Amino acid sequence: MKYQYWNPELETMPRPELEALQLERLRTAVGWALRTPFYRERLPGAGIKSADDIKTLDDIKRIPFTTKNDLRDAFPYGLLGIPKEEVVRLHASSGTTGIPTTIYFSREDIKRWTGYVARCVYGTGCTRDDVFQNMITYGLFTGGLGLHAGGEEVGMLVIPSGPGNTARQFRLMQDFGTTVVHATPSFLLHVESIMRAEGVSRDSIRLKRAFAGAEPYSEDTRRRIEKLLGIDVYNSYGLSEMNGPGVAFECQAKDGMHLWEDGYIGEIVDPQTLEPLPDGETGELVLSCLCREATPILRYRTRDLSAFYTEPCACGRTHRRLRRITGRTDDMLIVNGVNVFPSQIEEAIMAMREVGNNYLIVIEKEGVLDRLTVKVEVGPDIFMDDARPLNALRERIRKTIQASITINPRVELHEPGALPVSEGKAQRVRDGRPKDI
């Protein structure tokens, strides 16, 4: 395969040079950080009073971690490092796990961010000949404008469709010959279900690729989307604290996401002890943003679980790859004392051919015990009227999930399209248990 690079020099830079560049940029970022009230208070206590206190890349370990709560406490301007009149944009996180946090950008910050996104887009094989339908939420969420700008930078024709209204999405695809889309994986599965239900023929659209991200999904889900739609799906990872999309992305080798190490420093730590873990081991991803002066964030605990690949990539890029994010440390459900990640359930069921495109995990209190129910849509070839095969399928799904999480779930089967679909990030878990206060 012929791989294409947006910025060959930076993307294939030999590691020693790349690390020298990281050090230089880390020092700059520490200088930016010291202009914010938050880090001016936090860094000197750790012996970092100026950029000169960072002498090697290893010195990053002296910088205290920053958490989501720190960002909330610093709201609204505690992490602003430039005069307000130089800020040209703000974005906020989706608030999946609580109050959203705000990030500011200078004009230069937007340019740098866009550059990283363009690198991702081009690295999947897209060119100016492509027509890009951005089916993700615009607005405060970074996914919309982030990919939009990167797509334009590459020179693609960008259609800012946003999510929802599947009938209109198909019309746009047909009218303008869309070749690439960006969406959450759950929305892509929904699109496929609707396409089938409405009888939209695959030959009437020219789709080749999709960027899928913003929420965890399994390798089986990727393969399922690829097969159903006949396209290549590229995993896209980002978070507003690190600008948004464009932090890590799959290249055409589709085997792990390159973290752009000239713009971000990544570490994997043990989420309990916070000690660094060697490449290859799974832990919490900690990221430092080297490319944003307005809201500099260092050693941010993403709570996302991943690992660095140890092998170099076939594409020739030297930036290390991150393994598919399996979930967040705070996604973990405790069901009758057993730890369960929703991704374990997804992995178990999405590999089953008879399982359809959507599922929902429900937890309730039943007396003193927790009761886990997995609601599963069946595939389009399953007849809902035929009780015997349906019971057998339900039993098989139950056993598969139980083998994976050790808990015995209740399984409910639903018709295709019956379970709720979210326009933004999928809500896979409904936890109806009373909260301890």
Ligand code: ADP
């Ligand atoms: P929020 O934390 O409110 O959801 P963001 O909108 O900034 O804020 O979303 C960033 C988060 O979305 C990441 O920290 C991660 O948990 C999740 N995410 C983004 N892309 C992916 C991906 N490709 N795979 C798994 N999770 C992802």
Ligand code: ZN
């Ligand atoms: Zn690669």
